[in-house]
Amino acid sequence: MRFGPALMAQADALARFTSDAPRITRTYLSPEHKNAGAYLIDLMRGAGMEAGFDALGNIVGCYAGADAHAPVVMTGSHQDSVRNAGKYDGLFGILSAIACVKDLHARGKRLPFALEIVGFGDEEGVRFGATLIGSKAMAGTFDPAWLDRTDTDGITMRQALADFGGDPDGIAALDRRGRNVIAFVESHIEQGPVLLNDGLALGVVTAIAGATRLRVTVTGLAGHAGTVPMGQRRDALTAACEMVLAVERHCETHRTEGGLVGTVGMLEARPGAANVIPQDVTFTVDVRSGDDAARRAAVAALRARFADIARGRDVDVGAEIFYAADAAPCHPALQAQLAAAITAQGLAVRHLPSGAGHDAMVFPPLCPTAMLFVRCGNNGISHHPDETLTAEDAEVATAALLHFLENFTPVH
Numbered sequence: 395m396r397f398g399p400a401l402m403a404q405a406d407a408l409a410r411f412t413s414d415a416p417r418i419t420r421t422y423l424s425p426e427h428k429n430a431g432a433y434l435i436d437l438m439r440g441a442g443m444e445a446g447f448d449a450l451g452n453i454v455g456c457y458a459g460a461d462a463h464a465p466v467v468m469t470g471s472h473q474d475s476v477r478n479a480g481k482y483d484g485l486f487g488i489l490s491a492i493a494c495v496k497d498l499h500a501r502g503k504r505l506p507f508a509l510e511i512v513g514f515g516d517e518e519g520v521r522f523g524a525t526l527i528g529s530k531a532m533a534g535t536f537d538p539a540w541l542d543r544t545d546t547d548g549i550t551m552r553q554a555l556a557d558f559g560g561d562p563d564g565i566a567a568l569d570r571r572g573r574n575v576i577a578f579v580e581s582h583i584e585q586g587p588v589l590l591n592d593g594l595a596l597g598v599v600t601a602i603a604g605a606t607r608l609r610v611t612v613t614g615l616a617g618h619a620g621t622v623p624m625g626q627r628r629d630a631l632t633a634a635c636e637m638v639l640a641v642e643r644h645c646e647t648h649r650t651e652g653g654l655v656g657t658v659g660m661l662e663a664r665p666g667a668a669n670v671i672p673q674d675v676t677f678t679v680d681v682r683s684g685d686d687a688a689r690r691a692a693v694a695a696l697r698a699r700f701a702d703i704a705r706g707r708d709v710d711v712g713a714e715i716f717y718a719a720d721a722a723p724c725h726p727a728l729q730a731q732l733a734a735a736i737t738a739q740g741l742a743v744r745h746l747p748s749g750a751g752h753d754a755m756v757f758p759p760l761c762p763t764a765m766l767f768v769r770c771g772n773n774g775i776s777h778h779p780d781e782t783l784t785a786e787d788a789e790v791a792t793a794a795l796l797h798f799l800e801n802f803t804p805v806h
């Protein structure tokens with residue numbers, strides 16, 4: 395193997411940069427971020443790149459193109475982690491890209507574009523509650539108000555950035571709009587079981603799912619649990635239960651529509667006593683799909699179903715949207731180029747949407763965007779210490795990314 399064993403060793407080495415040993419927790423602008431960045435910058439320089447931290451603490455390496463005026467292709471993923479994370483989420487995409495450049499450099503090969511590898515400082519949003527901070531700065535959608543956000547110790551992002559050696563006044567200069575960036579491609583572990591179940595190492599992402607979140611309020615009538623006969627109750631919780639099951643049933647039936655999924659993650663019943671019929675229930679619904687039309691149709695269908703259920707049980711229902719984001723489409727021509735890179739490894743190609751958010755989702759307004767998914771083991775678990783990746787899959791994913799880069803054709 396050319397790449398796999400070294401990548402696994404590098405991921406093991408990076409796991410030591412944690413605030414929470416033996417668990418892995420690496421938040422934005424922490425000492426661990428600084429140390430992991432120094433490790434990655436060393437790797438980048440050893441691979442023939444110019445590298446350093448930028449004003450926001452992103453780790454940026456550049457492999458110059460064949461000529462000084464060459465356009466730019468960007469790749470990379472995030473260096474930060476959730477609390478008690480796995481070793482490969484984010485970091486794999488950075489390490490795999492560095493391995494590609496190291497191989498090119500060893501052969502003395504330049505590409506017809508400058509290749510920029512970014513280890514985004516923050517994607518997960520653990521410390522300041524704002525996600526995708528690094529990638530949004532590059533896409534020109536960084537919100538300066540985030541600098542005033544505080545962590546749990548009351549430290550503002552502005553202060554943390556200054557302590558890190560960053561530059562709050564230099565953020566606007568990170569904006570890549572108008573800088574001749576012609577593509578962004580991200581390699582990432584799938585964080586789900588689809589490739590594993592299909593027996594495939596690699597997949598091409600079609601779109602990063604859009605999401606709609608609803609807050610649903612069901613209002614019935616409280617009453618004595620011992621005296622109100624069954625059949626004469628206006629129980630908000632039994633009505634809500636039917637609605638929760640309707641979410642599951644609808645999304646199961648329509649699951650092929652852009653990978654539609656629906657989740658009720660929070661539910662609260664009041665007054666909340668063992669001997670009182672529940673009067674007020676609130677719950678959330680999170681609906682995601684790579685297909686915006688399917689997601690909107692699902693939300694409309696669920697609202698109609700909730701109204702039917704409420705009518706049948708003589709309760710009131712309201713369903714208000716409190717968050718909505720459209721899907722981020724991956725460019726069809728770049729999907730085809732990634733598919734060709736997978737085929738070149740002798741593997742079958744599987745297209746799939748990403749239900750999770752990624753740095754790649756902020757790039758489509760800036761440039762054509764693509765994502766390569768790599769199989770993970772253990773039933774696809776991620777954001778968890780049991781997250782796994784094999785050296786064989788790391789090998790083939792890196793070979794595919796390298797093939798993609800060496801055969802890249804600009805698209806519009």
Ligand SMILES: [Zn+2]
Nearest residue numbers: 472483484582
């Ligand atoms: Zn990730």
